[in-house]
Amino acid sequence: MLKKAKILIVDDDPLNRLVLEKTLASDHEIFLVESGEKALTFVKSTEVDLIILDIVMPGIDGYDVLIQLKENPSTQTIPVIFISANTSHDDEAKGFELGAMDYIAKPFSTAIVRARVRNQLLIKQKNDLLEMLASIDGLTEIPNRRYLDENLSREWRRSRRAGTPLSVLLMDIDHFKRYNDCYGHRAGDDCLKRVAHALVTACERGSDFVARYGGEEFAAVLPNINQQEALVFANKLRSAVNALKIPHKASLNAEHITISIGIATTEFGQVYAEHTLLEEADLGLYEAKDTGRDRIVARVIAASGKSESLL
Numbered sequence: 615m616l617k618k619a620k621i622l623i624v625d626d627d628p629l630n631r632l633v634l635e636k637t638l639a640s641d642h643e644i645f646l647v648e649s650g651e652k653a654l655t656f657v658k659s660t661e662v663d664l665i666i667l668d669i670v671m672p673g674i675d676g677y678d679v680l681i682q683l684k685e686n687p688s689t690q691t692i693p694v695i696f697i698s699a700n701t702s703h704d705d706e707a708k709g710f711e712l713g714a715m716d717y718i719a720k721p722f723s724t725a726i727v728r729a730r731v732r733n734q735l736l737i738k739q740k741n742d743l744l745e746m747l748a749s750i751d752g753l754t755e756i757p758n759r760r761y762l763d764e765n766l767s768r769e770w771r772r773s774r775r776a777g778t779p780l781s782v783l784l785m786d787i788d789h790f791k792r793y794n795d796c797y798g799h800r801a802g803d804d805c806l807k808r809v810a811h812a813l814v815t816a817c818e819r820g821s822d823f824v825a826r827y828g829g830e831e832f833a834a835v836l837p838n839i840n841q842q843e844a845l846v847f848a849n850k851l852r853s854a855v856n857a858l859k860i861p862h863k864a865s866l867n868a869e870h871i872t873i874s875i876g877i878a879t880t881e882f883g884q885v886y887a888e889h890t891l892l893e894e895a896d897l898g899l900y901e902a903k904d905t906g907r908d909r910i911v912a913r914v915i916a917a918s919g920k921s922e923s924l925l
């Protein structure tokens with residue numbers, strides 16, 4: 615069974631919109647707009663699963679709408695079915711070349727529209743599942759580095775556009791090599807799973823998330839969180855791991871498993887390279903390790919572009 619999908623129908627002809635809506639509304643959630651401009655505005659604020667797009671419309675035509683959807687990382691994977699009275703092979707080929715998933719000729723059969731929409735939604739559902747599996751770390755079952763990189767990129771662009779703060783945390787289990795050496799690799803794996811679970815459970819806002827960054831390192835992306843708030847959150851994560859009280863008799867800084875955390879925050883919408891936040895968080899983490907472990911070092915990327923540490 616397919617879940618109710620969100621389908622955007624873009625057509626300047628009111629009758630076509632009405633017929634398409636009637637054809638699909640019993641199985642799906644339908645949104646209707648009458649121009650390419652409105653379609654592009656709509657997808658900025660609402661996530662849709664499929665777009666049925668007319669080609670010949672006043673203003674931006676269907677081809678240009680598709681080109682603009684493909685240029686935007688947040689809309690480029692939405693499947694598009696063209697529906698058009700332009701039925702020459704050249705028109706159809708152009709639609710596919712631009713990235714349309716299917717092409718329906720007008721006048722259309724409602725049964726064929728239903729079947730083709732169903733096919734595209736099934737393909738999308740499978741693609742989404744593959745995408746999700748490719749974003750999950752096999753051992754800890756939390757988001758992996760690929761997921762983190764994609765999300766950080768998106769949040770970084772948003773923060774730059776809106777001038778809002780963005781914080782990144784890099785966390786590393788202290789003396790984990792000693793843990794593996796002392797208790798064995800399998801116990802090390804269990805420890806990673808428990809730490810990952812504790813970190814993920816501590817995230818309460820839907821927009822915050824923790825990923826396994828690699829090995830015994832984790833990372834969190836915190837949109838709209840300034841340095842003070844990031845420090846509070848990092849302390850919560852550090853406490854959550856401490857509270858597990860996983861014995862670590864080979865540790866040189868505690869009797870149980872602890873983590874060190876580096877924080878990087880941009881608060882004033884400064885323009886800097888996308889990777890800077892991770893690099894700064896890494897410097898903070900390095901400092902936290904160097905100054906005793908089981909601690910947090912926060913760095914702010916100041917308006918001058920220089921960064922400062924705050925222990």
Ligand SMILES: Nc1nc2c(ncn2[C@@H]2O[C@H](COP(=O)(O)OP(=O)(O)OP(=O)(O)O)[C@@H](O)[C@H]2O)c(=O)[nH]1
Pocket residue numbers: 753786787788789790791792794798799800801802803806828829830903907
């Ligand atoms: N069990 C297990 N160990 C892992 C995994 N990934 C990385 N490690 C181990 O994590 C250890 C990391 O060691 P180091 O980078 O020297 O860091 P550390 O011992 O934690 O020391 P500090 O970071 O300085 O506190 C290595 O021994 C890796 O083999 C994993 O998936 N499972």
